[in-house]
Amino acid sequence: MRIAREEVFGPVLSVIPFDDEEQAFAIANDSPYGLAAGIWTQNIGRALRGAAAMEAGTVWVNTYRAVSFMAPFGGYKRSGIGRESGQVAIQEYLQTKTVWIDMLGQTANPFVIR
Structure with missing residues (x-):
């Protein structure tokens, strides 16, 4: 169904069985x-399953x-250009x-996990 596949910006309510x-x-x-x-549901389980299943930002x-x-x-997929707001946007x-500095002046064995 075309209305469900396009990115509509407007006051549209689609009712799809x-x-x-x-x-x-x-x-x-799709x-x-x-x-x-x-x-929109009264079933919190359905809401959580839907939120996990939806491919949306x-x-x-x-x-x-x-x-x-x-x-x-x-957005996900072809919507948007990344994230706005929040710590994720700053990232x-x-x-x-990663920087490692030896402050003790000891040469470490590079073959030993520290």
């Missing part, structure tokens, strides 16, 4: 985009557009390096 939750998750993931997903359960500057925001600009 499905037989079981696995099929619902498959329909939601898209080259994955900015955000919404799950943000999953809202029984709410919409909850955001925080402390939480990373960004996008960092490069990790």
Whole structure:
């Protein structure tokens, strides 16, 4: 279904029938985009399974557009260009390096694990 495969930015509500939750998750993931997903359910187990199954950078359960500057925001697949906000966004600009310094002046045996 085309509406489920495209990245729609607008006030659109799609009602798509499905037989079981696995099929619902498959329909939601059958898209080259994955900015955000919404799950509306009273079943917390289904909500957690859906959040784990959704290929989206943000999953809202029984709410919409909850955001925080402390939480990373960004999409999966072809949605977005990485993460905004939160510690994860800062890590996008960092490069990790490990440095070992012998402060005791002793030459260590390089073949012994310390």
